[in-house]
Amino acid sequence: MATRVFWSLIALLLIASPILLVVRCQSDEDLAATEVVEGSDLGIVGDDTQVFGDGALGPAPGVDTICVFPKNTARLVPAGEETDLLVGLHNEGDSALKVVAIHASLHLPFDHNMFVQNLTLQEFYNASVPVSAQATFPYVFVVSKYLQPGTFDLVGTIVYEIDQQPYQNVFYNGTIEVIEAGGFLSIESVFLVTLGVALIGFLGLWAYGQIQQFSKKTKKPAKVEVGTGTTAADMDEWLQGTAYAQSLSSKSKKKK
Numbered sequence: 001m002a003t004r005v006f007w008s009l010i011a012l013l014l015i016a017s018p019i020l021l022v023v024r025c026q027s028d029e030d031l032a033a034t035e036v037v038e039g040s041d042l043g044i045v046g047d048d049t050q051v052f053g054d055g056a057l058g059p060a061p062g063v064d065t066i067c068v069f070p071k072n073t074a075r076l077v078p079a080g081e082e083t084d085l086l087v088g089l090h091n092e093g094d095s096a097l098k099v100v101a102i103h104a105s106l107h108l109p110f111d112h113n114m115f116v117q118n119l120t121l122q123e124f125y126n127a128s129v130p131v132s133a134q135a136t137f138p139y140v141f142v143v144s145k146y147l148q149p150g151t152f153d154l155v156g157t158i159v160y161e162i163d164q165q166p167y168q169n170v171f172y173n174g175t176i177e178v179i180e181a182g183g184f185l186s187i188e189s190v191f192l193v194t195l196g197v198a199l200i201g202f203l204g205l206w207a208y209g210q211i212q213q214f215s216k217k218t219k220k221p222a223k224v225e226v227g228t229g230t231t232a233a234d235m236d237e238w239l240q241g242t243a244y245a246q247s248l249s250s251k252s253k254k255k256k
Contacts (some may be wrong), residue, residue: 080145
C-alpha cells in the first residue's frame with residue numbers, strides 16, 4: 001500500500017512541476033551621471049572574431065575603468081538572452097584616447113585557464129575621450145543558451161589607443177550567475193525537488209505505518225477483574241430458576 005501511494009505521489013508531483021516558477025527579484029541601482037562622448041558609432045562582431053592584443057596589452061597610465069550592471073546588482077545573466085552592462089572610462093593621462101573595442105569571455109571560477117565561451121566583440125568608431133574627461137560605453141553580450149546554469153567568471157576588457165599605441169584595461173573580473181531564460185527552474189532542479197518531496201512523503205508514510213504496527217504489538221488487553229463480593233439481589237438474579245435456588249427455597253419454607 002505504501003509503495004502504491006509513493007508512486008502516485010511522484011506521478012502527481014511530476015505532472016505539477018512545470019508550473020513551478022522562481023521569481024528572482026532584482027534591486028534597482030542608481031547610476032552616477034557621466035559624460036557620454038558624442039559622435040561615437042559602434043559595431044558588433046561575432047564571437048569568433050580574434051581578440052585585440054591577444055591578452056599581451058596593458059593599461060595606460062592615468063586611465064581607470066569601472067563596470068556597472070544596470071538594474072542587475074545580483075549579476076544574473078539569462079542564457080540565450082542579451083545582457084547589458086556599462087563600462088565607465090576616466091582619462092587622467094597626458095593625451096586623448098580613442099576607444100577601439102570591448103570584449104569579454106567566460107571562464108570556470110576555480111581555473112581561468114578553463115575557457116568556457118568567447119563573448120561578442122563590440123567595436124567602436126570615432127569614440128574618443130579627451131584628457132580629464134570620462135565617458136560611458138554600453139556593452140551587450142549573450143551567453144550561449146546551451147550553457148548549464150551556474151556560477152562562472154566573466155572577464156571583460158576595453159581596448160583603446162593613445163597616439164596610435166594600443167592599450168587595454170580589464171574593467172571586470174568577477175563572478176556572474178547564469179540562469180535559464182525567463183527565471184524558470186531548470187528541469188534538473190524541478191526533478192530533484194519533486195523527487196525529494198516524494199521521498200520525504202514516502203518516508204513519512206513508512207514511519208507512520210511502523211509506528212502503528214508497533215503500537216498494536218505493545219498494546220495489552222485490559223484485565224477484567226471479577227470481584228469476590230456480590231449482593232444478595234445479584235445472587236438471586238444469577239441463581240433464579242436453578243436447582244440450587246429451588247433447594248434454598250424449600251429449606252427456607254421448612255424453617256418457617
